[in-house]
Amino acid sequence: MARSSEIGSVHLGVTAFLLRRLLQGVAIIFTVATITFVLVHAAPGGPFAGQLDDARFTPAMREALIRRYGLDQPLPTQYVRYMGRLARGDLDVSLAQQRPVRTILAETIPRSLLLMSVALLLGFALGIVAGALQAARRDSWLDRQVGRISVALAALPDFWLALTLLLVFAVRLRWFPVSGMVDDALHEYLSPVGRLRDIAWHLTLPAATMALIIAAVVARFQRQALLDVMPDDFIRSARAKGATERSIVLHHALRNALLPTITLFGMALPALVGGSVFIEYIFAWPGMGRAAVEALGARDYPVVLGTTLVSSVLVVIGSLVADLLAAAVDPRLRHG
């Protein structure tokens, strides 16, 4: 390739790469929406089985429900209408709460994102540090112990770890609150700083639960990724240059070993969102996952469906972010 066009082609490469990923993401979300449509209509009795059988529903109300959702229309028409509503961001109305699902999600998603992002940051930081320590002192006592702990942690069911931490640190030791996001009685009367501290105090246990499991998985990946790059030429050069083992791990290997961890982040997202449902439910964190579980109890399927759809969108956005991060860390991806 001619040298003059190289810079241009690099830019084109990044844009084309991102554009392709974006289109893939849109296609995935479109397919997810179609899957949910099929699910709703494949359910025994159709979307309003519970409501239509309810004796309290008068025939007129039933009629209105059917007309409102176009259940008397042919399926393709219903499908087009359904997708049209989704495209406008209309996620239907909650059956139990009588308000738009969009409003419920707008309230709960930021709380879920707060919990997840704190847990992710903590978990990745802890995991990368642990993995780097293990790789730097390979086969030492420390390596083996940290390895054992992370294997055990990664095998812990998230809901059980949450219950155990709750039992020990909230119920027995009373260091942290048992549930909720704020102190219901006091929060209103606190100063802005006091309010933040109140939220942080409530956030600690749920975020720590998620972070511990994330860290365990990240540490295993990070250790292996570091050991994988250690035999590479650039590490040998650094060593020949006289760099200390510590600086080799920190400056040379870590940067190169970050890629598998970022890829891991993209792939772990669905499990992470799923796991947050349990954590939110157990610690009564008023997020999206808890809303879904509560809606499930009321067979309030629009809320559950909305949560599922939005979670999938979050997952798709998350993997896009992971791709961007990977491209930022690894020039080969940018130029390739």
Place this chain on the structure above:
Amino acid sequence: MADTPAVASIAIPVAPAAVPSAPRRPFPRVLQLMWRERTARLALLFLAVLLVAAIAAPWLAPFDPARLLDTSAGAEAPSVAHWFGTDVSSRDVLSRMLFGSRISLAIATFSAVLASGLGLLYGGAAGFVGGRVDGVMMRLVDALLAIPRLLLLLTVLALWGSVGVRSLVMILALTGWFGVARLARVEASSLRRRDFVVAARALGATPWRVFVRHVLPHASAPVLVATTIAIGQVIVLEAGLSYLGYGVPQPTPTWGNIIRDGRDSIATAWWLTLFPGLALVGTALAVNTIADRLRAVLNPRQLPAP
């Protein structure tokens, strides 16, 4: 979250060209190689004991798991009579756990095997047919993998209402085959152009025969590892669903149901959370260890020379 490593290991597609054909080791040899490592040995022993306990539950259980022993007593702490205590309805926890292990293990094994079968068929077909059909089929899998499995399960449960054990196995299988489909697709599409497959087809072998005789054996190693991992995941997942109250309906004892029974009295009756939880952790750990070792044994490049 506990299933993250599995998600990652299933989802990483191996470069098709670089993969050597999976060795076809006879099963006794595989077991022998597994047995060589201490942790794998412990894990196998643990699972063997658990399996025997599950099968022999009616003879081992000191009490009837459904009997309300002393309705006035409430939950009693572990004692000589009740090793793991009794629950709020005064039922023996050890007996319930023994009977629960049957349900938990059966659900996990059946649904994981079923899911792998589905994934093999789907992915195998996609990779084998290739072209546009393959593209469309795998984009569907991409979308299904983007939906967090737990939320997909909750959606299905919300729409269908309560389900029995058989439906639960079906639902878990139907939401668990996507990863295996990807694995099988990689194997099948890399085999499609290999000489021996082309030769088999030229000789007049039906696609089904080629699939069974050539694709299946080659895909068996990664799928076996993925199935093992899936068993561990589903045990935890089913317990989680039961904990939320949407797994196996009460009063059937499952590990998750016992933990759920103790959720309101967690501060006083800690044994209702601790013992079934330890059983879950031990099983998940054992299954993961075996999967790890199985991966190494089935991939000869990871083993030191004998």
